[in-house]
Amino acid sequence: MQIAPIPTLDDETNQIRLMTAEIVANHIIPNEHFLQRRDADTPRRWAELIEMVKERGLWAPHLPEEYGGMGIGFLKLAYMNEILAWSPYSNPVFGILAPNSGNQKILVKYGTEEQKKKWLEPLVAGTMQSCFAMTEPDQPGSDPRSLQTRAVRDGDDWVISGHKWFSSNAKGAAFAIVMCRTEDDSNTDVNGRMTQIIVPCDTPGFNLVRNIPVWGHPSGHHSEIILNQCRVPLENALGKEGSGHQAAQDRLGAGRVYHCMNCVGQMWRAFDLMVKRSIERKVHGGPLEEKQFIQGFIADSYMDIQASRLMTIRCAEIMEAGLDARTDISAIKVFVPNAMHRVVDRAIQVHGALGISGDTPLEGMYRGARMLRLADGPDEVHRIVIAKNVLKRYHNGESWDFGL
Numbered sequence: 001m002q003i004a005p006i007p008t009l010d011d012e013t014n015q016i017r018l019m020t021a022e023i024v025a026n027h028i029i030p031n032e033h034f035l036q037r038r039d040a041d042t043p044r045r046w047a048e049l050i051e052m053v054k055e056r057g058l059w060a061p062h063l064p065e066e067y068g069g070m071g072i073g074f075l076k077l078a079y080m081n082e083i084l085a086w087s088p089y090s091n092p093v094f095g096i097l098a099p100n101s102g103n104q105k106i107l108v109k110y111g112t113e114e115q116k117k118k119w120l121e122p123l124v125a126g127t128m129q130s131c132f133a134m135t136e137p138d139q140p141g142s143d144p145r146s147l148q149t150r151a152v153r154d155g156d157d158w159v160i161s162g163h164k165w166f167s168s169n170a171k172g173a174a175f176a177i178v179m180c181r182t183e184d185d186s187n188t189d190v191n192g193r194m195t196q197i198i199v200p201c202d203t204p205g206f207n208l209v210r211n212i213p214v215w216g217h218p219s220g221h222h223s224e225i226i227l228n229q230c231r232v233p234l235e236n237a238l239g240k241e242g243s244g245h246q247a248a249q250d251r252l253g254a255g256r257v258y259h260c261m262n263c264v265g266q267m268w269r270a271f272d273l274m275v276k277r278s279i280e281r282k283v284h285g286g287p288l289e290e291k292q293f294i295q296g297f298i299a300d301s302y303m304d305i306q307a308s309r310l311m312t313i314r315c316a317e318i319m320e321a322g323l324d325a326r327t328d329i330s331a332i333k334v335f336v337p338n339a340m341h342r343v344v345d346r347a348i349q350v351h352g353a354l355g356i357s358g359d360t361p362l363e364g365m366y367r368g369a370r371m372l373r374l375a376d377g378p379d380e381v382h383r384i385v386i387a388k389n390v391l392k393r394y395h396n397g398e399s400w401d402f403g404l
């Protein structure tokens, strides 16, 4: 895996890309089998890599400098994300692992000084884990206004009861940011009924029921949680009461661009593996690269990657400029994980049985691409958003300006 400076980019962005690529290509990818193995030596290798990232000033690129991050803004981070995604191990090594990274951003934007000291600082330092608990088994996650976990004021406390699931990273987390209904349905502002509240996981009544089996793994990273009369101080609310829906939008909007840039980086690696394999592997009298089916895989994947990359960078540019990017965020959220699904599928096919083994990162990428078509809003919901926004313009007597 290698990159050259992009002539249209500024020096700082190119420098960040090159420094990131140097670490990922030369230090993380060659160590992947050690990091995957999780033996007695693994913690030392993790610590060395993290130390290297910190020394080179690349730690927590998504956060402002005052909170221990790089303070590089949206677009530079998108370019960096693309390269981090070459390896599934980069994000934790660079201190940018979801859902901690999303929680950090919410704490930066909505947290009080006390909340930042207590929860944000250890999260950035990497000494604490967290999760985000919004989705519920009994309500459609695609319609978050319907969520039923309720927080009721009682003296100086919130008392929270409800049922959550698919809370990623809950096992080992010190706290959860829980999406709670704090007003009833009589409130006419449907966007103002929810509040996000910090709930320490050792609060009495906070029950981690199980880690949900996912893709044949008996114990996945996504947990089911029952909150039974959990009592936390009123000051654990993030932002003002009723701001939970907006905070979720803030979190997910930016997160979707990072996820998509991450998909582009993974596609890049899958493409690299596919092309190399097609050159090396000889079947029926010649290398795979000479078969037209395989050339078709390469050409179609090239187009999928370029289209995904351009769409995502354009969306990041719109966000960086402070313009309304909601339609484009939905567009990339549908297009890019689907493109990744196709690219990784072709790369697996070219590798034969090896492709679904744990000896390449392809099978993990394949699962990731499929999951992303559900997580952070399923495809259908984003398609509806795109059509709704376009039609609204036309009903207002305007047309859609693709030049923006």
Ligand SMILES: Cc1cc2nc3c(=O)[nH]c(=O)nc-3n(C[C@H](O)[C@H](O)[C@H](O)COP(=O)(O)OP(=O)(O)OC[C@H]3O[C@@H](n4cnc5c(N)ncnc54)[C@H](O)[C@@H]3O)c2cc1C
Binding pocket: 099, 132, 133, 134, 135, 136, 139, 140, 141, 142, 143, 165, 166, 167, 168, 169, 222, 371, 372, 374, 375, 376, 377, 378, 379, 380, 381, 384
């Ligand atoms: C890997 C992974 C990690 C996750 N991590 C977290 C986490 O950390 N915290 C958290 O709170 N949640 C998390 N989630 C949950 C995720 O946000 C929800 O799965 C998602 O919002 C969809 O909600 P749901 O599963 O309840 O599906 P539902 O809302 O029940 O939707 C089911 C299906 O209905 C269809 N559909 C929905 N609305 C429409 C419509 N209007 N028109 C047509 N079809 C429609 C879609 O095909 C959709 O897939 C995670 C999910 C995954 C897969």
